[in-house]
Amino acid sequence: MTATSDQRAFTEALTTDQGIRVDDTDNSLRAGARGPSLLEDFHLREKLMRFDHERIPERVVYARGAGAHGVFKVHEPLDEYTTADFLTDPDAETPVFVRFSTAQGSRGSCDTPRDVRGFATKFYTRQGNFDLVGNNMPVFFIQDGIKFPDLVHALKPEPHHEMPQATTAHDTFWDFVTLQPETMHHVMWLMSDRALPRSYRMMQGFGVHTFRLVNGHGRGTFVKFHWTPALGTHSLCFDEAQRIAGQDPDFHRRDLWEAIEAGAHPSWELGVQLIPEEQAFAFDDLDLLDATKLVPEEIVPVTPVGRLTLNRNPDNYFAETEQVAFNVGNVVPGIDVTDDPLLQARLFSYPDTQLNRLGGPNYPQLPVNRPHVPVRNHQQDGRHQQRVPTGRANYLPNSLGGSPAVAGPAHYPELVDGPKERKRSETFADHYGQATLFWNSMSAWERAHVIDAFRFELGKVATMAVRVRMIEHLNRVDHDLAVAVAAGIGVEEPVPSVANHGRASAALSQAGTARSPVTTRKVAVLLGDGVTARPVAALFDDLTARGVTVELLGPVDGTVAADDGLPMEVTRAIGTVASVLYDAVVVPDGALSLAADGRAVRFVAEAYKHGKAVAAAGSGIDVLHRAYVPVDVPDPALILDANPIPGLLAALAAHRNFDRDVSAIPA
Ligand code: HDE
Numbered sequence: 001m002t003a004t005s006d007q008r009a010f011t012e013a014l015t016t017d018q019g020i021r022v023d024d025t026d027n028s029l030r031a032g033a034r035g036p037s038l039l040e041d042f043h044l045r046e047k048l049m050r051f052d053h054e055r056i057p058e059r060v061v062y063a064r065g066a067g068a069h070g071v072f073k074v075h076e077p078l079d080e081y082t083t084a085d086f087l088t089d090p091d092a093e094t095p096v097f098v099r100f101s102t103a104q105g106s107r108g109s110c111d112t113p114r115d116v117r118g119f120a121t122k123f124y125t126r127q128g129n130f131d132l133v134g135n136n137m138p139v140f141f142i143q144d145g146i147k148f149p150d151l152v153h154a155l156k157p158e159p160h161h162e163m164p165q166a167t168t169a170h171d172t173f174w175d176f177v178t179l180q181p182e183t184m185h186h187v188m189w190l191m192s193d194r195a196l197p198r199s200y201r202m203m204q205g206f207g208v209h210t211f212r213l214v215n216g217h218g219r220g221t222f223v224k225f226h227w228t229p230a231l232g233t234h235s236l237c238f239d240e241a242q243r244i245a246g247q248d249p250d251f252h253r254r255d256l257w258e259a260i261e262a263g264a265h266p267s268w269e270l271g272v273q274l275i276p277e278e279q280a281f282a283f284d285d286l287d288l289l290d291a292t293k294l295v296p297e298e299i300v301p302v303t304p305v306g307r308l309t310l311n312r313n314p315d316n317y318f319a320e321t322e323q324v325a326f327n328v329g330n331v332v333p334g335i336d337v338t339d340d341p342l343l344q345a346r347l348f349s350y351p352d353t354q355l356n357r358l359g360g361p362n363y364p365q366l367p368v369n370r371p372h373v374p375v376r377n378h379q380q381d382g383r384h385q386q387r388v389p390t391g392r393a394n395y396l397p398n399s400l401g402g403s404p405a406v407a408g409p410a411h412y413p414e415l416v417d418g419p420k421e422r423k424r425s426e427t428f429a430d431h432y433g434q435a436t437l438f439w440n441s442m443s444a445w446e447r448a449h450v451i452d453a454f455r456f457e458l459g460k461v462a463t464m465a466v467r468v469r470m471i472e473h474l475n476r477v478d479h480d481l482a483v484a485v486a487a488g489i490g491v492e493e494p495v496p497s498v499a500n501h502g503r504a505s506a507a508l509s510q511a512g513t514a515r516s517p518v519t520t521r522k523v524a525v526l527l528g529d530g531v532t533a534r535p536v537a538a539l540f541d542d543l544t545a546r547g548v549t550v551e552l553l554g555p556v557d558g559t560v561a562a563d564d565g566l567p568m569e570v571t572r573a574i575g576t577v578a579s580v581l582y583d584a585v586v587v588p589d590g591a592l593s594l595a596a597d598g599r600a601v602r603f604v605a606e607a608y609k610h611g612k613a614v615a616a617a618g619s620g621i622d623v624l625h626r627a628y629v630p631v632d633v634p635d636p637a638l639i640l641d642a643n644p645i646p647g648l649l650a651a652l653a654a655h656r657n658f659d660r661d662v663s664a665i666p667a
Helices: 042-052 145-155 171-179 181-190 238-247 251-261 317-322 341-358 433-441 444-459 464-477 479-488 533-545 592-596 598-609 620-626 645-653
Strands: 065-074 094-102 117-125 128-135 211-214 220-229 267-276 303-312 522-526 549-554 559-561 567-569 584-587 613-616
Touching: 065 117, 065 251, 065 317, 094 303, 128 220, 145 171, 145 341, 171 181, 171 464, 181 433, 181 464, 238 444, 251 303, 433 464, 444 464, 444 479, 464 479, 522 533, 522 598, 533 549, 533 645, 584 598, 584 620, 584 645, 592 598, 592 620, 598 613, 598 620, 613 620, 613 645
Parallel strands: 522 549, 522 584, 584 613
Antiparallel strands: 065 094, 065 303, 094 117, 117 128, 211 220, 220 267, 267 303, 559 567
8 A cells, every 4th residue: 555545744734534624623612611512513523433433343363463565576487387477477576465463362462372373465466366365384273164163262262251362271272172183283283383483574374275276278286385484484482472472462563563664674485385186196194175284395395486575564554454355265367276175165254254344345445455457347336335437337248338358267177076965085084194293393392392382281271171182182193292291281191092103294393494594683782880892882783784683781771881981872771671572682791780680680591591592701601690591501502702793693593592401490
C-alpha cells in the first residue's frame, strides 16, 4: 500500500468524515460550560461512534502477527514444470506481502510462546494473486480438515474459564492429542526448539501440503514448497522465550520492524521438492496427500528456485497486516491444489472466515488484498463496495455492454473416480514412523530440550490418565524418550514396545545449520565507572561495522566515567532491559562496581544459562565468578581473550552453545 491515502501528518484543516471543518475537538457542545452535552453535537457523536467500531473480529487462529512488503524473483525459468509467470520470468520482480504469526494466542498475546508460526505470503503476480499460506514446520497436526475445529478448541484456552492463554500446556490439548495419534509427528516439532524461533527472520517456512505445478503441455508435477532463511534457522531456548514474553511481548515484531527500518532486509530462498506424478506412490512409508508427513530431503532434494526479500514495513498495521486476507485457493495458472483432505477443507475455510472478519464479500478490494492486475467481472454490490461499475449489462452473455474474453487456464484434468465414503486411506495409517524419524535426527541438546518441553507441558496436565496415555504414545516413538519424560512427570516407566526404526534425516536438525551471518545480532556491553575505554570503543566500532547492534548498558541513563577520564555515553539503563533481549554479553575490565550489582550478575548468569556468548576481561571476570559461570570449563562461547572480537564473532555465527551444562546456574 502506498502512502497515497490519508497522511497522518495533517497540514490542512481537521474535518469530520463528511469533510466539514471542525471548530473544536477538545470540548463537546454543552448547554452551558457545566451543563449536559447536546445530542446535536455531530462531531462528538461521529468521533465516539467511529471509536466504538474500531475493532473487527480477530482471526480465529493466527490472530497475532507482523507483516512486511517485499519482492520475489525467480533465478531460472521453471517452465519445464509450470506456466506460472512469476516462476518463469527471471526479470519479473513480483511484489509480495508476508504475514508471520503465532497460531494459538489472541491478538494481544505475546510473540514467544511455544507455538507453530505462520508464514503466509501473498504474491501479487502479473496473472493475479498467489497465496502460499504456510507454517514454520513442514507438517501439520491432523490429516483431515474436518478435525480442525476439534484441534483448535482443544489447544485454545479452555472454554469455562478461558485459560491458559497462548499455550498448549493444559489438559484439553493433551487429552485431544493422546486420543488422535496422527498428531504425534507435529507434536514432536512443537516440543522442539522449532516452536521458539529466535526471529521471524531466522525461521524456515513450508507450504506443508503437496501442491501441483502444471506446465504448458498440461503435465503435472507434485511440489512441496520450502523457505530457507539467509540468516540461518535459529531458536531461543524455552526459559529465555518465557522471560522475553514479559520483557518484550513484541519481541518478534519489533525485531522484524527494526531490521527492515535499518536496511537489513531479511531474505529467504524458495526451494521446491519436485516429484513426478507417476511417482506418487513411490514412497513406502508416506502418502504425499497426508499433511502429517514430510518428504525427507535426503530422498527428494530441495532445489533453490528464487529469492524473497522483505524491504518495506507496512504504513499502517490495521489497514495492511490486520486486513490482509489469505486464501490457499488463490492459485495462479500453472499452480494447482491436490486432493490432500486437509488442503481441500482449507479451500472452504479461508474465504469463509474473511466474510466474518472483514464484513462482506468486497474484502479483495482492500488495498493490501487487491491484485496488481485489472479485475473484470460482474460480481456486484454487497457491503463496502468500493467500485462503481458503469453500464447496464451485468450478466453474461450479453449483447448490450460488451463481454470480457473468457479464456482462463483449464483446471488440471485430474481423473477422479471413487465411491462417496467417509474414510481415511490406509496409506495414512502410520502415525509414529516420522515422529521417530524426527527424534532420531535430533542432536543431544535438541533431545534434552524436547524432553524438558514434554515434562513441562505434561507436568501442567492435571489428569493423570492423560499423562499416562501420552507416555504410551511416546513409547511407540522411542522408548528412551518415553522413559525420560515419564521420569519427570510421575508416570511409571513404560516397558519397551516397538523397536526404533533407526532412520534419521540430517536436514531436520538445527544443530547442523551452517554458521550464519552476524548482521543484526545484538550484543550488550555492561558499563560502570572506571570501565576501560579503549577496548570498549574498539569492540563497538568493529562489531558495528559488521552490522552487529552493540548496546552499552549503564547503571542508569546518561554516562559513566571511563578510565581515560572521559564520560562514556550509555545506550540505555540496565534496569530497562534484560539479557534475554541480546545474543551476547561483554563485561569489560575496570568497572569494579559491576561485581556488586545484582542486575549485572543476573544478566551474565542468565546469558550464560541460555547458551549465549559471554566475554569478559580483568575485573569483568569477577562478575562471571559471582554468576557461578565455570570459567575453567572449555567453551567456545565463553571468551576470556584479551581481544574478544574473533571469539565473539564465531560464537554469534554459531548462534548458541546449547551443549553447556547449565543445570546449576541460578537464573
Ligand atoms: Fe489455517 N486458517 N487452517 N492452516 N492458517 C487461518 O484464516 C484453517 C492450516 C495458516 O497471516 C484462518 O484468514 C483450517 C494449515 C496461517 O492471515 C482460518 C485448516 C496451515 C494462517 C484457517 C487450517 C495453516 C492461517 C484464520 C484445516 C499450515 C494465518 C484467519 C483444514 C500450512 C494467515 C484466516 C494470515 C489462518 C483455517 C490448517 C496456516 C480460520 C480450516 C495446515 C499461516 O481460515
